[in-house]
Amino acid sequence: MDRILCIVSRQHPELFAYLQYRFRDSVVTVILDRRMSARRQESHSVPQERRREERRRRPELDADLKRHSHVIVRLGAES
Amino acid sequence: MTVERIRGAQPVEILDRVLDKGIVVDAWLRVALVGIDLFRIDAHVVVASIETSLKYADTHVAETPAQPARRRPPAERGHGPPGGAARVVQAALKAWNGHDTQGYGALLNDEYVGETHAVPVTIYGRGAARRAMRMMLALFPDLKFELLDVITAGDETLVSWVATATLYHERVSVSGCTVGRLRDGKIGHTWCYWDVANMLAPLRAVSDGSHPLHCVSTTS
Numbered sequence: 001m002d003r004i005l006c007i008v009s010r011q012h013p014e015l016f017a018y019l020q021y022r023f024r025d026s027v028v029t030v031i032l033d034r035r036m037s038a039r040r041q042e043s044h045s046v047p048q049e050r051r052r053e054e055r056r057r058r059p060e061l062d063a064d065l066k067r068h069s070h071v072i073v074r075l076g077a078e079s
Numbered sequence: 080m081t082v083e084r085i086r087g088a089q090p091v092e093i094l095d096r097v098l099d100k101g102i103v104v105d106a107w108l109r110v111a112l113v114g115i116d117l118f119r120i121d122a123h124v125v126v127a128s129i130e131t132s133l134k135y136a137d138t139h140v141a142e143t144p145a146q147p148a149r150r151r152p153p154a155e156r157g158h159g160p161p162g163g164a165a166r167v168v169q170a171a172l173k174a175w176n177g178h179d180t181q182g183y184g185a186l187l188n189d190e191y192v193g194e195t196h197a198v199p200v201t202i203y204g205r206g207a208a209r210r211a212m213r214m215m216l217a218l219f220p221d222l223k224f225e226l227l228d229v230i231t232a233g234d235e236t237l238v239s240w241v242a243t244a245t246l247y248h249e250r251v252s253v254s255g256c257t258v259g260r261l262r263d264g265k266i267g268h269t270w271c272y273w274d275v276a277n278m279l280a281p282l283r284a285v286s287d288g289s290h291p292l293h294c295v296s297t298t299s
Contacts, residue, residue: 004230006237014196015256015272019237022258022270026232068254069272072228072239 005073006030007061012069019070033065163264164231168238171266176223178216180209188265196272219244227254234260242273 006023008016010033020030064071167186174183184205193202193211202208216222227239236259243252255273259266 004232006230012272018196018270018272019258022235023232023237026235028230028232028235028237068227068239068241070239070256072230072237 003075004028007033008070009033009065164236168229180212184209186266188262188267192268194270221245
């Protein structure tokens with residue numbers, strides 16, 4: 001069975017608490033968004049860039065969580 | 080419920096009375112100077128305090144023997160078939176977007192309970208749910224819900240949506256969700272979450288901001 005992840009924006013802690021309560025012991029995992037902000041943007045160049053690549057696999061989630069209180073992610077094909 | 084008729088009052092005074100006492104207004108008010116609208120209220124029905132009105136509605140339902148109000152704890156498990164959840168959600172959405180209060184009521188269980196986050200009024204029974212829906216549609220006549228996603232886990236259903244409506248000539252759009260539970264193939268319980276403050280911002284701008292407004296929905 002597919003796993004379903006429900007990511008709740010930090011701006012909606014009460015929604016997070018309620019969803020976590022209602023979907024306990026189910027295939028739906030409710031988590032609070034852990035992403036703080038986009039990676040830092042240096043205005044000046046650095047001698048050696050140590051950051052290799054974007055670690056976030058779903059950058060579009062950031063935009064979705066700014067517009068909506070939560071987003072649903074289905075993990076069946078990946079996990 | 081008493082009916083007060085206000086004659087010769089200033090617009091601000093009328094609005095203040097409405098916001099303070101939760102009066103249902105059926106009026107069209109316009110103050111113009113040399114043909115230019117300065118201040119206009121053109122809502123057919125403004126329910127300024129839905130909380131007050133729903134308290135009245137709940138009392139009415141509780142007093143009706145055919146529809147006894149039974150309080151259940153929010154976490155109580157139902158026994159409805161989860162397989163029909165998607166069909167019920169689609170039907171509920173169609174009823175809301177079609178402003179079909181009878182159709183929506185028919186989807187509800189006899190012991191339906193409706194809650195909305197941050198609103199201290201709980202709706203018990205089909206009749207109260209229909210009245211709440213009518214109030215909601217009176218306040219937002221062109222209210223539409225766009226379905227974003229539906230997930231079902233056992234008896235629990237999470238419906239994600241975006242609601243759009245026009246309020247005081249402003250187009251407002253609010254995202255939210257409804258956690259529902261089926262009971263015997265019908266909607267037994269809903270808990271609705273949305274950003275009420277955003278949706279009512281244009282209305283609050285008309286008042287002086289000192290009266291908190293509440294908005295109740297029983298969407299599924």
